[in-house]
Amino acid sequence: MMITDLLASGYPWVKFLHVISVISWMAGLFYLPRLFVYHVESVEAGSKTDALFQVMERRLLRAIMNPAMIASWIFGLALVFTPGIVDWSMIWPWTKGASVLGMTWFHMWLSARRKEFQVQGNRLSGRQYRIMNEVPTILMIVIVASVIVKF
Numbered sequence: 381m382m383i384t385d386l387l388a389s390g391y392p393w394v395k396f397l398h399v400i401s402v403i404s405w406m407a408g409l410f411y412l413p414r415l416f417v418y419h420v421e422s423v424e425a426g427s428k429t430d431a432l433f434q435v436m437e438r439r440l441l442r443a444i445m446n447p448a449m450i451a452s453w454i455f456g457l458a459l460v461f462t463p464g465i466v467d468w469s470m471i472w473p474w475t476k477g478a479s480v481l482g483m484t485w486f487h488m489w490l491s492a493r494r495k496e497f498q499v500q501g502n503r504l505s506g507r508q509y510r511i512m513n514e515v516p517t518i519l520m521i522v523i524v525a526s527v528i529v530k531f
């Protein structure tokens with residue numbers, strides 16, 4: 381049996397696992413910048429609450445977001461290699477691909493900001509985190525339009 385036959389027969393279940401993974405990933409991508417806003421605007425550096433926020437931010441990344449991102453990529457790439465699913469002559473695989481790279485960059489950016497809080501202290505304002513909070517929203521709109529409308 382060819383790997384492509386295996387991917388074709390598993391297609392609905394792989395897509396099911398892909399959607400579960402992306403929902404979990406997106407939950408963190410929306411919530412972590414919100415946590416940073418509260419952390420910057422309402423928490424005194426070095427306080428007990430500061431320590432609590434750092435724990436919440438680290439666990440959200442390590443326990444939810446990193447595994448969910450890896451699972452989204454694995455199941456998403458499995459869908460890419462499933463015969464007959466992606467037609468590269470269309471526009472949607474490119475808009476989806478670019479947005480998914482953007483989402484991955486945003487994840488890395490958040491991860492670097494979390495380390496900053498822990499190591500040298502935060503540099504950004506609440507307003508800057510609020511603005512960055514729009515990035516995953518815009519990318520999500522492009523991704524869902526791409527996979528559902530398939531222009």
Ligand code: HEM
Nearest residue numbers: 399402452453456457459460465466480483520523527528
């Ligand atoms: C991490 C890298 C990703 C890759 C390589 C990838 C790739 C794919 C592919 C090839 C499909 C199959 C389309 C089809 O069956 O017609 C798909 C489906 C889907 N993807 Fe992704 N994806 C990724 C991330 C994401 C993200 C971040 C989201 C959400 C914001 C997302 C949402 C969806 C949804 C909702 C579907 C199901 C569409 C349907 O019902 O046909 N994906 N993905």
